[in-house]
Amino acid sequence: MPKPNDTSRSPVALDQDSTLIAVIEMSQTSWLVAGIVPGVARQPLKKLGAEPDALLALLERWRAEAGKAGRPIRRVAVAYEAGRDGFWLARWLRVRGVEAHVIHPTSVAVARTHRRAKTDRLDTQLLKRAFLGWLRGEPDHCTMAAIPTPAEEDARRPQREREALVGEKTRIVNRLKAALARLGISGFKPTLRKAGGRLAALRTPDGEPVPPNTLAELRRDMARLALVREQIAEIEAARRHRLEQAPDHSPGQAADKGPHAMLELVARVRGIGIDTAELLVNEVLARNLRDRRAVARYGGLTGAPDESGKRRREKGLARAGNARVRGAMIQLAWRFLMFQKDCDLARWYRARTEEIAGDRRVIRKKLIVALARKLLIALWRMATTGEIPNGLVLRPAA
Numbered sequence: 335m336p337k338p339n340d341t342s343r344s345p346v347a348l349d350q351d352s353t354l355i356a357v358i359e360m361s362q363t364s365w366l367v368a369g370i371v372p373g374v375a376r377q378p379l380k381k382l383g384a385e386p387d388a389l390l391a392l393l394e395r396w397r398a399e400a401g402k403a404g405r406p407i408r409r410v411a412v413a414y415e416a417g418r419d420g421f422w423l424a425r426w427l428r429v430r431g432v433e434a435h436v437i438h439p440t441s442v443a444v445a446r447t448h449r450r451a452k453t454d455r456l457d458t459q460l461l462k463r464a465f466l467g468w469l470r471g472e473p474d475h476c477t478m479a480a481i482p483t484p485a486e487e488d489a490r491r492p493q494r495e496r497e498a499l500v501g502e503k504t505r506i507v508n509r510l511k512a513a514l515a516r517l518g519i520s521g522f523k524p525t526l527r528k529a530g531g532r533l534a535a536l537r538t539p540d541g542e543p544v545p546p547n548t549l550a551e552l553r554r555d556m557a558r559l560a561l562v563r564e565q566i567a568e569i570e571a572a573r574r575h576r577l578e579q580a581p582d583h584s585p586g587q588a589a590d591k592g593p594h595a596m597l598e599l600v601a602r603v604r605g606i607g608i609d610t611a612e613l614l615v616n617e618v619l620a621r622n623l624r625d626r627r628a629v630a631r632y633g634g635l636t637g638a639p640d641e642s643g644k645r646r647r648e649k650g651l652a653r654a655g656n657a658r659v660r661g662a663m664i665q666l667a668w669r670f671l672m673f674q675k676d677c678d679l680a681r682w683y684r685a686r687t688e689e690i691a692g693d694r695r696v697i698r699k700k701l702i703v704a705l706a707r708k709l710l711i712a713l714w715r716m717a718t719t720g721e722i723p724n725g726l727v728l729r730p731a732a
Contacts, residue, residue, distance in 0.1 A: 340624060341478040348469045354396055354407045355469065357461035358389070358414040358423075359454045365389065368458035370466070371396045373403025377462075379455065386426050393432065413465045413478075415439045421481045434481075437464065440654060441477040480621065489593060490616045496569045496609070497658070499562050506559045513548060513555075530556040573612065593620040596717040603713075604727040605673030610662055618659050618710070619717040626711045634660035635707040651703065659710070667706040677725035679708055 355370040365382045367389065378396065382388045397407045412427055413435040427434035442464045444450065467475030510524045518539045523529060533552050536544050544552065577598065593615050600619065601611035623629050630636050634655025640647050651660070674680050683705045690697050715721045722728070 341480065342468075342473050343471045343475075344469045347471070349409070351405055352407060353409040353411060353469070354393065354400060355462070355466060356393060356396070356410070356412045357458055357465055358412065359457045359461065360384070360414055360417065360419055360423075361454070362418075366454045366458055367392060368455075368462055369396050370462065372400045372407070373405035374399055379458065386423060390427075390430060390432070409433060411435070411465075411469060413437050413461065413468075415442070415461065416479050421479075421487070424481050425484070428481075435465070435468075436479040436481060437461065438477045438479055486620075489620075492569050492573060493609075493612045493616055494658075496566060497613075499566050499569070503559065503562045503566070506555050506562065510552060510555050510559070513552060514544075517544065517548070519544075524556065524559060530560070573608070596620060598731075600713060600717060602728045602731065603674075604729055605669045606666065610666055613658060613662050614710075614713060615717070617656055619714055623714070626714070629711055629714045630707050631655055632659070633663055633707070633710045635663060635703060635710060660706075663706040663710050664702060667702050667709055670705070670709055674725070674727060677723060677727070679705060679712065679723060679725075681725070682708070 350370075351372050353372065357368050359366040359368075361384070363384055365384055367380050367382060369378045369380075371378060374396075380392055382392065393410055393412070397410065400407050410431075411433045414423065414437065416436045416438060421436055424434035424436050442460055444460065464476035468478070507524050511522070514520070514522055514536070519536055522532070522536060530553070533544065533549060533556070538544070543549075577594065579594075596619055597608075597611050597615045600606060600615060601608050603611075618629065618632055621632070623632060631652075632655045634651060634653055634657060636652050636655075638649040638652040640649050653660070670677070671680050671683060683701055686701055686704075687694070687697055690701075712723045712726075716723065716726075
């Protein structure tokens, strides 16, 4: 029996004689649509332009063909792989009465040959087999992605944009320092407020000014840096404004008042800043995940065992989840040991580190991943049910 929020199998029984099944291999300019039409011996394959109206017309035509063959269609199920196009097509089809699903690409089994043939036609055959098994309720054929609403997708944009801008800021600063290092100039701090006005006064070890082309390059980079910092400040100001609009809440009511209340609650944990709290809430805590195992898998903090015969080893993290969450949680786990020394989770880490014999550095690295997994599950429970981990220190509510 399927569990709540289980995307590994269909919750609806499949009646293949009255179900029109179609899969789409999408590209930027065209879509290849493969179908299984009840009452039609051939399995149709049609190439369309990247137009949803043409897709809907094709499905209606296949529905009519099934009706002529004496198989009236009561269910139309369509699936495609998650990718650049996102979820807009699935939402568009669902509004028009078509059951649409988005398949996780990594959950579709492929041939293990060294150089396997790969074409759009072969990909549609793989998708059809995986999707048909999923519709029949057979586990592990493929996994469907949860289709977010436009509001949920839009809520993730500011934090992801800020992450990209912070990375761009780091690249610009490193480029500025590298350009000056080539001239033997050190000690210049591009992040200072008046740094741009000090470029002309810089001198090489020989007492020469910065060459004109390099100076022009540095000034352009400083202008880019100022723009990036301005955009980061704009995003942070908008976030503060959003948080000011959120209603007051208590820890036990976080699940009833949505992501804003979760964000404020998680940000109260000592050692967690507003940036980390926003990332965790928008990327994982606000999702409708089934249980703690699903939370750990989505966070990319589960292992990848390799067992065959007498061989028993662990290949490390599976890395199949959200890379943003995984990186943030491992960094947060190290901070957690500094700011939450009396929490039961930190005590567990210290006890296990002392208990296990061996190279201390290797043990600490392995156990920090386990701590990150336990901490993510604890934060998920706190944000959804209000259950505070024993010994966790919270800042006073604002």
